[in-house]
Amino acid sequence: MLSNMNEEQETIRAAVRRFAEAEIAPISEKLWEEQLFPYEIWKKVCALGFTGLPYPEEYGGGGGSWISFAIVLEELARIDCAVANSIMANSTVASLITNFGTSAQKEQHLRPILDGRKIGCIGLTEPNAGSDAAGVQTRAVETQDGWLVNGSKIFISNSGNDVTGPVVIAAVTGRKPDGRNEISNLIMPHGTPGFTYGGKLKKIGWRASSTHGLFFEDCLLPRENLLGERGAGLRQTLATINTGRILIGSMALGILQGSLDRSVAYMKERNAFGKPIASFQALQFKIADMATHAHAARLMLYHAAELKERGMPFDQEASMAKLFATEKAMEAAHQAIQIHGGYGIMSEYAVSRAFGDAKVLEIVEGTSEIQRMIISRQLLA
Ligand SMILES: Cc1cc2nc3c(=O)[nH]c(=O)nc-3n(C[C@H](O)[C@H](O)[C@H](O)COP(=O)(O)OP(=O)(O)OC[C@H]3O[C@@H](n4cnc5c(N)ncnc54)[C@H](O)[C@@H]3O)c2cc1C
Numbered sequence: 001m002l003s004n005m006n007e008e009q010e011t012i013r014a015a016v017r018r019f020a021e022a023e024i025a026p027i028s029e030k031l032w033e034e035q036l037f038p039y040e041i042w043k044k045v046c047a048l049g050f051t052g053l054p055y056p057e058e059y060g061g062g063g064g065s066w067i068s069f070a071i072v073l074e075e076l077a078r079i080d081c082a083v084a085n086s087i088m089a090n091s092t093v094a095s096l097i098t099n100f101g102t103s104a105q106k107e108q109h110l111r112p113i114l115d116g117r118k119i120g121c122i123g124l125t126e127p128n129a130g131s132d133a134a135g136v137q138t139r140a141v142e143t144q145d146g147w148l149v150n151g152s153k154i155f156i157s158n159s160g161n162d163v164t165g166p167v168v169i170a171a172v173t174g175r176k177p178d179g180r181n182e183i184s185n186l187i188m189p190h191g192t193p194g195f196t197y198g199g200k201l202k203k204i205g206w207r208a209s210s211t212h213g214l215f216f217e218d219c220l221l222p223r224e225n226l227l228g229e230r231g232a233g234l235r236q237t238l239a240t241i242n243t244g245r246i247l248i249g250s251m252a253l254g255i256l257q258g259s260l261d262r263s264v265a266y267m268k269e270r271n272a273f274g275k276p277i278a279s280f281q282a283l284q285f286k287i288a289d290m291a292t293h294a295h296a297a298r299l300m301l302y303h304a305a306e307l308k309e310r311g312m313p314f315d316q317e318a319s320m321a322k323l324f325a326t327e328k329a330m331e332a333a334h335q336a337i338q339i340h341g342g343y344g345i346m347s348e349y350a351v352s353r354a355f356g357d358a359k360v361l362e363i364v365e366g367t368s369e370i371q372r373m374i375i376s377r378q379l380l381a
Pocket of ligand 1: 089121122123124125129130131132154155156157158203205206211360363364365366367368369370373
């Protein structure tokens with residue numbers, strides 16, 4: 001499978017690593033402390049073509065592979081997971097519009113989020129509906145003038161900043177013959193009258209990624225802002241989230257690799273009891289575990305990405321890869337702090353900042369419990 005790691009992918013890895021180390025690492029602590037969305041970095045990653053890498057060239061994307069895109073996110077998250085998340089959340093919107101949008105929607109909403117003029121948000125989660133996405137309560141009523149939307153969303157990445165663009169929201173648009181809610185996806189542009197943001201949410205991880213609640217009060221959307229088929233909203237989102245699991249897993253791999261690299265370097269330079277702490281077997285075992293987990297996670301993630309690339313089913317593999325990579329990233333972030341001792345607790349140290357970032361990864365794009373449900377459901381089917 002890793003014969004697939006071709007020269008192009010290695011070139012992309014090297015380019016993203018150089019960029020992340022030169023441009024993001026020096027400001028990462030400031031972004032974390034001040035919870036700042038990095039506009040300049042966003043513009044640069046777009047200009048370098050990282051953001052739109054797997055999307056159609058016709059709309060400003062790079063026409064590249066999903067494995068290459070996974071590598072981009074891994075390398076960015078190795079340095080700063082919040083920056084990687086901005087690209088990841090934007091890519092969910094890009095996938096939805098690419099796969100289900102009309103050519104007019106692609107021209108109007110996809111192109112600007114691939115070239116960096118705007119950043120996309122996915123608005124699924126609500127105060128009373130997260131894992132249970134079918135429980136969304138935001139309503140969109142079809143009127144003569146268009147869709148009248150009322151409701152709210154919470155924890156929405158990329159929202160409320162100066163470049164926020166389209167938000168794809170899931171809303172109840174009616175009732176199905178079996179009595180269940182009919183849920184559709186609609187494109188809600190930033191600036192729609194009646195659409196407001198709550199205050200910036202303060203977080204223990206992904207601090208440089210702007211996260212807000214969204215409020216819709218009698219927002220009127222043109223009919224043509226319906227994305228794809230009416231009533232297909234959850235189906236569209238769930239199909240897209242499968243790819244998102246590979247991408248979130250890749251960000252976890254970045255944290256795993258970063259925790260390992262930083263631990264190895266620190267173990268060689270720090271002395272205790274008259275010798276480098278690298279000489280203590282108790283710590284050697286920790287890096288051995290991190291390296292093993294990173295290797296296994298990489299194989300699982302690239303395998304899932306390769307299946308996707310070939311048009312084969314990959315749901316189970318994506319869930320397994322996401323579950324494994326995120327839980328091992330959390331473990332690695334924990335152990336990297338242990339290796340750094342007291343310094344590892346200080347926000348000045350990247351290992352400390354990665355701890356909260358790793359925790360978020362176990363929750364988004366389906367929690368670990370939800371991944372285990374998906375995997376076991378398929379085993380028992
Ligand atoms: C920083 C951040 C950014 C985010 N960005 C976005 C975004 O851009 N767009 C978006 O739409 N959402 C976003 N989210 C929301 C995220 O997807 C949800 O938080 C996640 O899906 C979990 O939903 P919840 O928080 O409502 O938890 P709940 O669903 O209430 O879960 C609470 C606990 O119950 C468990 N649980 C739930 N159901 C079951 C079950 N059937 N069996 C066993 N255990 C269960 C869960 O695993 C969890 O442990 C973001 C969240 C965070 C923290």
